[in-house]
Amino acid sequence: MSAIATINMSHEDWIETRKNGIGGSDVAAVLGISKYKSPIALWLEKTGMVEPEDLSEKESVYWGNTLEEVVAKEFERRTGKKVKRRNAILFHPKHSYMFANVDRLVVGEKAGLECKTAGWRQESRWEGDEVPDEYYLQCQHYLAVTGLKKWYIAVLIGGQIFVWKEIPRNEEIIRMLIEKEADFWSLVETRTRPAIDGSEASAEALKRELPSSNGSTIDLPADAAFWIEQYETGKESLKTAEEAVRLAENHLKEFLGENEAGECGERVVIWKSTKPRESFDKAKFEKDYPGIYQNYTKPGAPSRRFSVK
Numbered sequence: 001m002s003a004i005a006t007i008n009m010s011h012e013d014w015i016e017t018r019k020n021g022i023g024g025s026d027v028a029a030v031l032g033i034s035k036y037k038s039p040i041a042l043w044l045e046k047t048g049m050v051e052p053e054d055l056s057e058k059e060s061v062y063w064g065n066t067l068e069e070v071v072a073k074e075f076e077r078r079t080g081k082k083v084k085r086r087n088a089i090l091f092h093p094k095h096s097y098m099f100a101n102v103d104r105l106v107v108g109e110k111a112g113l114e115c116k117t118a119g120w121r122q123e124s125r126w127e128g129d130e131v132p133d134e135y136y137l138q139c140q141h142y143l144a145v146t147g148l149k150k151w152y153i154a155v156l157i158g159g160q161i162f163v164w165k166e167i168p169r170n171e172e173i174i175r176m177l178i179e180k181e182a183d184f185w186s187l188v189e190t191r192t193r194p195a196i197d198g199s200e201a202s203a204e205a206l207k208r209e210l211p212s213s214n215g216s217t218i219d220l221p222a223d224a225a226f227w228i229e230q231y232e233t234g235k236e237s238l239k240t241a242e243e244a245v246r247l248a249e250n251h252l253k254e255f256l257g258e259n260e261a262g263e264c265g266e267r268v269v270i271w272k273s274t275k276p277r278e279s280f281d282k283a284k285f286e287k288d289y290p291g292i293y294q295n296y297t298k299p300g301a302p303s304r305r306f307s308v309k
Helices: 011-018 024-030 039-046 059-066 068-079 120-126 133-146 171-189 200-209 223-256 282-288
Strands: 002-005 088-091 104-106 111-118 150-157 161-168 261-264 267-270
Touching (some): 024 039, 039 200, 059 111, 120 150, 133 171, 223 261
């Protein structure tokens, strides 16, 4: 198993290294079960077509990183085990695109530890023997990369409830992960777009792949009739939903009147004054300074407007 030391690695270099393979936190997206990222969104990142979102300043990510040491120490206290850092990105000995950036390794055992934090609303996902699917698969991915026998996972829920569990190595799951990750990485290497879905990432991929039209008209396949119906039905449902939201919002604004907030049971309705936004008066600038505006403009990227008539 090869490794790249991270002890002096910059955040930018760490992000760049992650583009060259599939890590434990990528597995749920590869399998299409992530609530936060679709397979095509991950593909766009790994092919370098879009930059990964910088999550370091998100509150949940910040506190997860900050409390990692607290969770690791509490795991030691409750279990009597000792853990240590492994300041490196570890790579699978055969499948070099599979890597692991593990939180801790357990001293004296062929095992590792994953440290998590979660909000109160996540408590039910950790009841009994339950481990959220995305974290279970993340640990199995680490077991595949490292060849270890088991992984522990510890979580601090709502800042007050601590839970730890043992996840044994599951060879059947590991074989599935290796197969699915190999398929996905093949798409990255050949720059073959995964099947599209309803995500914004799919729209971005199609925009990049097909930035302009050639002016021709074609006969669409028979399947197009189904998707036209879906499009029109969805647009109508969206219109109805938007009207319902506006109706409710207008009634609530009427109830508030000049007041900034109002309470209704456990809910608070807020209609707050904001500072007026300043805008650039392009027409006046061009009139007052003719010829200068054009010196500071550049052609935009080609785009296509979609409609069904």
